[in-house]
Amino acid sequence: MANPLPSDSVGVVIPDTLQFDEPLTLDCGRTLNSYELIYETYGTLNEARSNAILICHALSGDHHAAGYHSIEDRKPGWWESAIGPGKPIDTNRFFVVSLNNLGGCKGSTGPNTINPATNKQWGPDFPIVTVRDWVESQARLSDRLNIDRWCAIIGGSLGGMQVMQWAIDYPERIDHAVIIASAPNLTAQNIGFNEVVRQALRTDPNFHDGHYYEHETVPSGGMKIARMLGHITYLSDDAMRAKFGRELREERIQYGYDVDFQVESYLRYQGESFVNKFDANTYLLMTKSLDYFDPADKHGGNLSEALKGVTSKFLVISFTSDWRFSPERSREIVKALVDNDKTVSYAEIEANHGHDAFLIPIPRYLEIFDAYMKRVADKIEEIDA
């Protein structure tokens, strides 16, 4: 019987879960006494334990970055374009770990899991976790996996912020920091969009102050708006023009509030299909974590100061049409690293896909990413040999 899964995929993967019982004090001041993290691994850890890569996910991401959850599964992990045999994050050479962050909704402890203190779902009582908290929890995951040092930590968008924080907090545990389509903090416009989404979720009558689980409902209206807005802002104006233009769904205008244009149909569909795929409390928490990230803040806004102590090498990638995390923002990171004489490669990829570009197999992007990761792998195998 032929394997129906693509040969350049890691194939079927089964997540693992680890329980952590050492209390974790969070940035907000609250303490989680115990928590679970769900993760997947792809590839094989070498004997020297020197080929491990950590993947950090973005706002609506999870641990399932590559492969399939069953032989019948038709939808691979969210970064299948970059992770797998022969791909930039080459699973023939690297051992890859991808987790669902604390506060997530796909198996790690978060708002939709049981709070042992109440035996009910945490809901809105789950603390807001920050990028720093995530890095701390990921460091503990590293300990449990006996990975002292990651040859690379890689992430896009909010994931890239975690990579930056790793480089700052644990310089001795990271060799290469790969930061894609990210920023050193959110702009007022970014925060504004997040606040619109929060208002849409929190004023949804089915939100019940975050206790919607007990009411056996979900704030579906708010979730739809969150996702529709996400899609518009993750795509570029050009990408939307190329994809939809002003194409009508029917032959002519309807003069009503049903769908007239294909773009409306697409957005409604994306919004609706998101409602039962993601948890609103987690979405809220993730937007706050994004808003709060600002490593330069405690250095008077000086990012160069914030990055003074990093020792890893950096690959920074941005995309020309990404207007939520524009190239200008990536260049701020690069400048701060150069100010400190750090080793940094920077690529600004010509792409009209907007912020979503980091998930798309754009040849020039994958080429540069691949070349960089090949050098990382070569070096490891050279030392190993």
Added chain:
Amino acid sequence: MANPLPSDSVGVVIPDTLQFDEPLTLDCGRTLNSYELIYETYGTLNEARSNAILICHALSGDHHAAGYHSIEDRKPGWWESAIGPGKPIDTNRFFVVSLNNLGGCKGSTGPNTINPATNKQWGPDFPIVTVRDWVESQARLSDRLNIDRWCAIIGGSLGGMQVMQWAIDYPERIDHAVIIASAPNLTAQNIGFNEVVRQALRTDPNFHDGHYYEHETVPSGGMKIARMLGHITYLSDDAMRAKFGRELREERIQYGYDVDFQVESYLRYQGESFVNKFDANTYLLMTKSLDYFDPADKHGGNLSEALKGVTSKFLVISFTSDWRFSPERSREIVKALVDNDKTVSYAEIEANHGHDAFLIPIPRYLEIFDAYMKRVADKIEEIDA
């Protein structure tokens, strides 16, 4: 007693209303048997009736473009920066007419007025009116005011679309078309943002399918989201950075869902204060009118064909940081006019205020606008003399 109103203002103005009893068949196929239009005038019509200017308003605009509604009124009309004695639209020289469009909510017949057929408010039964319908109703208003020919018709954003439509539909009735921060049609991204707003309004539990008047409520959640999103997209990223940056409201982060950043506070305030200022059914109608405008459509998308028959002179103005109606879109209009050997002046104003720039007294913008309008006035007075 000193007059407390600024001397460069038209001062106290009182709106007028006209009733129209000739049935108006709309683009959607439905007919309004009668309707009212509310309008204001500023300045004096000359004997030759040759110095009249029509102002067309944008999405949330109305007839109150300049002056004050009472001596105590602290808030002038929405375009006080451009209309008044000595201003670009100089009320010492021009006679200015500004109306609330059909379907509006500030006194003209629209969803919140009484449908004579039912003796109840129209609500969602009010037909969707198009830019063409507006121009038709404005032409009838011109007839009633005995204005055969406008020396200029002027509008920004959706107002600019009406100006374009006037130039196409009534070339013999318009001398100068002034189109500011506008576009020949909306992009997929623009339509997408409008659809998010429509979903927010229509899924608000207080919307009651548009019959919220009868329930003595308003879809306040949806209106807030509409306005917040409007503010973000009418401002530029730069303008928001300059205005708010990442400034906190309190001394430190709250780790909750109350306001952390000043930008959140501003957006919430703007959203809340809009709720009782505007009608949701009108807002919906306006977004559809925006989406539908596309004069090139019946010419196979060829804007040059659509503008072939215009005879007025044009002034087109755009603003560099306007990303909802970008300079690129204004240049499409200019190109189509140049293709047809029409007379067009074009100014691309360096401004970081985003789409809102057209309402802001930016010196270079007002200078160019003023110089153009002075030539228009000089010409009229020269002929008159």
